[in-house]
Amino acid sequence: MQFAAVCFAREPECSRFHYEEKLLEKVIRSEIKMDAIDESLKKTTGYVEENIQTISVEVVSSGIYTRWGRRSCPGSTEMVYEGFAAGGHYSHKGASSNYICLPQDPIFDGDGRKASNINKVYGAEYETRSATFQKNLYEEDVPCAVCRVIRRSVVMIPARNACYSGWHTEYSGYLMSEYHDHEGNKELVCMDGNPEKAEGSDSGNQNGALFYFAQAVCGSLKCPPYSENKALTCVVCSK
Structure with a gap:
């Protein structure tokens, strides 16, 4: 074989x-x-x-928020940068509808780039003259700080000064925005309850982007639980 x-x-x-x-x-x-x-x-x-x-x-659980009215971030929260609150002019129809936190150390292109037809960005001031509190900040410039919370989600809750159970309070304060009858409208933001003035503030009336306290209007918004005669609170929470 x-x-x-x-x-x-x-x-x-x-x-x-x-x-x-x-x-x-x-x-x-x-x-x-x-x-x-x-x-x-x-x-x-x-x-x-x-x-x-x-x-x-x-990635999902890291949160970024702006702390309006303060130059620092609370607790162990990481500060990304300190800046100046800014936005469009209160009387301009084409003004930006949001507030922004401009850093103190801007960087421009070195070749003088510019345009003639533009959107204008102004610094912001506290408009607290008619309020029963924080009158000492009237016409002062508004600071801000951009903060990062490690491994947490962040939410701003309007009309509360305390977080719900299981959430951590970053800071609390009052809802503020543009005056209701101004041409330039702005978003509602949470101003820190213990605000301070921006670095270099001179208490001059330059106007620009303005901050007024917000209050509820009864009707389709039910009173109670809401009230027209109380400033709306706010709280920024993380988890």
Whole structure:
């Protein structure tokens, strides 16, 4: 037989059963190696998925908020930068509808780029003359601080000065925005309840973007629980 001839030529003691035994041994060894590779691949895949989940949690749960009326961030919160509250002029129809926190150290392109048809950005002032509190800040410039909370989500809750159970208070204060009859409208933001003036504030009446306290109007907004004669509070919470 051809098999026998080849077998005896290479291995004098070779037999059909010996050949099959060796072949089976190789198959078993191959299967063991494949099992080891498969197990290693599962461990690697699990490690990658675990790290991806960790990264995702860190990205989703880190929160950024602006603390209006203060030059610092509360507690152990990381301050991204300190700045000046600003926005569009109260009397301009095309004024921006949001307040922004401009940093104290701006960087401009060095080639003098500019335009003639523009949107104008002004500093902000407290307009507290008619209020029963914080009158000492009337016409002072408004500071701000952009803060980062590590591994937390952030929400501003209007009409409350305390967070719901399970949430941490970053700061509390009062809702403020533009005067209701001005051309330039602004968003409602949470002004810190213990506000201060911006660095370099001169208490001059330059106007620009203005902050007025906000109060509820009864009707479709039910009173109670709301009241037209009380300044609306606010709180910034994290979790």
